[in-house]
Amino acid sequence: MTLRILIAADGSPYTRHAARHVIDHLDWYAGTPDIHLLHVEPALPYPRAQAAVGKAAVLAYQRDESEAALAVAETELDRAGVRYRTAWRVGDTVTEIGAYVKANRIDLLVMGSRGKGAIASLALGSVTQKCLALLEVPVLVLRGADQKPATKSASTATKVPASATP
Numbered sequence: 384m385t386l387r388i389l390i391a392a393d394g395s396p397y398t399r400h401a402a403r404h405v406i407d408h409l410d411w412y413a414g415t416p417d418i419h420l421l422h423v424e425p426a427l428p429y430p431r432a433q434a435a436v437g438k439a440a441v442l443a444y445q446r447d448e449s450e451a452a453l454a455v456a457e458t459e460l461d462r463a464g465v466r467y468r469t470a471w472r473v474g475d476t477v478t479e480i481g482a483y484v485k486a487n488r489i490d491l492l493v494m495g496s497r498g499k500g501a502i503a504s505l506a507l508g509s510v511t512q513k514c515l516a517l518l519e520v521p522v523l524v525l526r527g528a529d530q531k532p533a534t535k536s537a538s539t540a541t542k543v544p545a546s547a548t549p
Contacts, residue, residue: 386416389489391480391514393422394452397495400525402456405493406463418460418467419487422452423479445473477513484520492522 388405392398405418424445427433433441449471460467472479484492496511515522 385414386412386491387419387487387489388416388491388493389419389421389480389484389487390456391423391492391494391510392420392453392456393495394455395495397525398452398455399459401493401495402459404523404525406459406465409465415466418465419483419489420453420456420460420467420469421480421483422449422469422471423476424449424452424471424473425476426473446471476510477517480514481518484518489520492518492520494522494524496524496526 390398390401390405392401402420405416409416427441453469453471457467457469470483472483480492483489492514494511494514496509511522511524515524
């Protein structure tokens, strides 16, 4: 049985980080996993906008944005010589990821966390949090390498003068 891994691609540095993580840990798996990349482009919030500019223009824009977002992970996977397949959808991100996971029998979703913080996540919601809550597959959430830990370690939280130790 081949493991199917989906990398959720938004074109950010987190997409690159997710692709690198999968590449760097290919030896974790018994066989070569089947890697999928998916970008979900939000639908236009105003239906009349499409009527004004035309359906073809909107589709071209969504395709260009999706291809640019996917290119971030594609570059990393191509450099490593890793085979993959790509797809893009238009709609609600979590709904479309869920549909893709089900249709392609994905075993593991890999995605980055932007780390907005607790208040922003409460107010705005989080794609990552919604995926964790709603999807029925394991979700590997990667924080960016440049993000600091949410809590301080014991050694940095309390400064103990050298003279105080025995």
